[in-house]
Amino acid sequence: MTRPLVAALLTAGLAAGSCDLAPASPQSGNPEPRAAAKLPAHPAQVEGIAGYLTSRTDLGPDASRGLARTLVSEARAHGFEPALVLGLIQVESTFRPDAVSSAGAVGLMQIRPATGRYLAKQMRMPWAGRETLLDPEANVRLGIAYLAELRDGFGNLGAALAAYNWGPSRIRSRLTRGAGLPQGYARRVLDAYADHGPRLGASS
Numbered sequence: 001m002t003r004p005l006v007a008a009l010l011t012a013g014l015a016a017g018s019c020d021l022a023p024a025s026p027q028s029g030n031p032e033p034r035a036a037a038k039l040p041a042h043p044a045q046v047e048g049i050a051g052y053l054t055s056r057t058d059l060g061p062d063a064s065r066g067l068a069r070t071l072v073s074e075a076r077a078h079g080f081e082p083a084l085v086l087g088l089i090q091v092e093s094t095f096r097p098d099a100v101s102s103a104g105a106v107g108l109m110q111i112r113p114a115t116g117r118y119l120a121k122q123m124r125m126p127w128a129g130r131e132t133l134l135d136p137e138a139n140v141r142l143g144i145a146y147l148a149e150l151r152d153g154f155g156n157l158g159a160a161l162a163a164y165n166w167g168p169s170r171i172r173s174r175l176t177r178g179a180g181l182p183q184g185y186a187r188r189v190l191d192a193y194a195d196h197g198p199r200l201g202a203s204s
Contacts, residue, residue: 030118045072045082052086052196056095070137071144078148085144087192088164091185098135106133109143116142119149161186 015192050068054061075082091098092110105112111119111133119142132138148161150168158181163171165185174181 022104035138042072042076049086051080054097057097059097063136067136067140071140074141074144079146080144080147081193081197083197084189084193085140085147087189087194088143088161089140090192090196091188097139098134106130107139107143108136109139111139111142111146115146119145128186158183158186161189 014078046065046068049071050061050065053059053064053067057064059067071085072082075085089095089108092105093108095108097108099108099111100106100111103112106116113130113133116133117127117129119125120132123141123145125138125141126132133142147160147164150163151157153168154160154163159171159175162181162183164184166182171181
């Protein structure tokens with residue numbers, strides 16, 4: 001993705017955020033497991049991302065390859081490009097699987113335990129509290145699912161990224177009172193996305 005396209009996507013997404021958009025909300029009951037998650041990952045994407053993860057984290061080659069497979073498969077299942085997920089991870093944790101924020105968000109995609117517990121229940125994933133979020137593959141699965149829920153709830157990627165950073169309740173409140181969306185976080189993620197796409201060949 002080129003930087004002009006990033007700017008266009010950001011502008012379009014944030015403009016759409018000013019419309020009457022529903023917030024993301026918990027689904028009722030437990031959904032059936034997603035068959036789409038079983039899509040095979042693209043080998044070239046997996047190897048490119050695995051190599052990058054090995055160079056940026058303390059994960060070994062095998063763990064990096066497993067994480068790359070999960071990232072590519074889950075991103076594709078939810079309709080995201082893997083490079084976008086890499087961009088979000090870069091901004092959230094700078095690729096540190098053990099990162100913990102001052103607000104208590106944990107792991108690569110900086111998920112709070114309460115959010116992780118809710119998502120794990122929805123996805124029928126085993127949940128062991130904070131330890132689950134420190135598992136890189138589990139963290140990425142949960143983080144991608146969360147971003148997808150926000151995108152579907154708010155209706156566009158710009159609003160979803162803002163909600164990922166600020167929280168969906170705060171973004172809904174801003175939209176309700178016509179305050180518009182904060183742009184800084186989404187721009188940082190999309191800039192990182194633009195950097196990762198061509199280098200990793202991570203276009204889906």
